Amino acid sequence: MTEIFLGREALGDGLPRHELRRWFRPLFRGVYIPKVATPTLHDRATGAWLTTDRTGVVAGVAASALLGAKWVDDVEPIEVLVDTRRRQPGLVVRRDRFMPDEVTTAADLPVTTPARTAFDLGRYQHRSKAIGRLDALMRAAPFRADDVSMLMRRYGPTRGVRQLRELLPLVDAGAESLKESWLRLLLIDNGFPIPETQIPVLDHDYPFAYLDMGWRNTQLAVEYDGEQHRTDRPQYVKDTRRIPKVANKGWEVIRVINEDRPRDILARVYEAHLRRGGAEIDKLAHFTPTFSPKGSFGRGVSSAA
Structure with missing residues (x-):
């Protein structure tokens, strides 16, 4: 298992500063990893959690991956729910409200529950990406639409909730990519x-x-x-x-x-x-077997990101 730690704690435990600089490199501000290591998503999620002084909760796409969802790259930005923290590369800080019943543990880290993860994915991801992330989450860690709807009622007209409401009935665990x-x-x-x-x-x-x-x-x-x-x-x-x-x-x-x-x-x-x-x-209706489509129409005709 890759060693990931807060620099100030290691220095306090007696690690010489020159040893810290020689053998380790910053993963996030104040968080270190061995120079020879290639961090996995779990490593980066651990580092992100440490930046919050162990008070934050891993959320969004990273949470879905820790809950078992596929098709998440190791370089995916890590989202954390936390009261206050400065932004930095590779880290997305969301100062959203959350309740204790919206937090669980996965891979030894505090992460949002499947329902809360779905609530965030459906609101913050671009629409065409959100449906894929929701499908993947449903496939790995099934959630109830009623539980997500309960969160919509709990937090009211928050950002992206209209998109989430449209996508929720379309979620399908049968998607394989x-x-x-x-x-x-x-x-x-x-x-x-x-x-x-x-x-x-x-x-x-x-x-x-x-x-x-x-x-x-x-x-x-x-x-x-x-x-x-x-x-x-x-x-x-x-x-x-x-x-x-x-x-x-x-x-x-x-x-x-x-x-x-x-x-x-x-x-x-x-x-x-x-x-x-x-x-x-x-x-x-303007499509026929002999004529090409004319112009664009509807939603979703732009290329997938």
């Missing part, structure tokens, strides 16, 4: 029915494939091909071989990659939606 969450929100924002996630495709009552998202009534699915399809050759081969089998079961799959523009994604999905008997969507 942040990009899948972004793609699902793009479809919902532009009038498509809320897609089901992780749809099983059966062969003699045995699921041989699970589709990222889609609609059973039209047997139309949308899948995001992420980085693993380029770097994980066995997975790529497996996915390639299942495509004809899925098609033989009557499904059409629209495959999306990172380089696809949102308007082009929507055009392709809408054309397939109409072709397979889906109802016309007013805000997408």
Whole structure:
């Protein structure tokens, strides 16, 4: 385990100042880590907590990671709830109110509970990122929407609560990446029915494939091909071989990659939606199987961050 400590405490315990400078470097102001160490997110969260004199609570994306959520980089800024503390690089200080029942322990650190973490993620993250973080948290540490709603009532019309209220009914633990969450929100924002996630495709009552998202009534699915399809050759081969089998079961799959523009994604999905008997969507009515989309529309058509 990486040694992380407050410099003043180490000096008080007898560590010579020249030894501190020789073998350790600042992680945050007054917090030190060995020079040879590459800090993990847990290391940085520990250091952030120490900067608060052990009185703060780790919150936001870092809290979600400590609670088990995936897709959080080690360099993610650490958010802490604390009464007062100066800002510094890599640290986001939030002087928000919180109650004792909104704090738990994860990885030996005080962190916000899943419900309070969701309350903060849905308010402070950009909308298209917030849904991904909420999905990931729900997947790792399930929370009840009612508990988040209770916090909205507790704190009233605070910053970002309107966005949170819109996103909360859309949270889906079936998303397997942040990009899948972004793609699902793009479809919902532009009038498509809320897609089901992780749809099983059966062969003699045995699921041989699970589709990222889609609609059973039209047997139309949308899948995001992420980085693993380029770097994980066995997975790529497996996915390639299942495509004809899925098609033989009557499904059409629209495959999306990172380089696809949102308007082009929507055009392709809408054309397939109409072709397979889906109802016309007013805000997408200018899409046809033969004409390109004209202009932008709706929310969520900007590229994912």
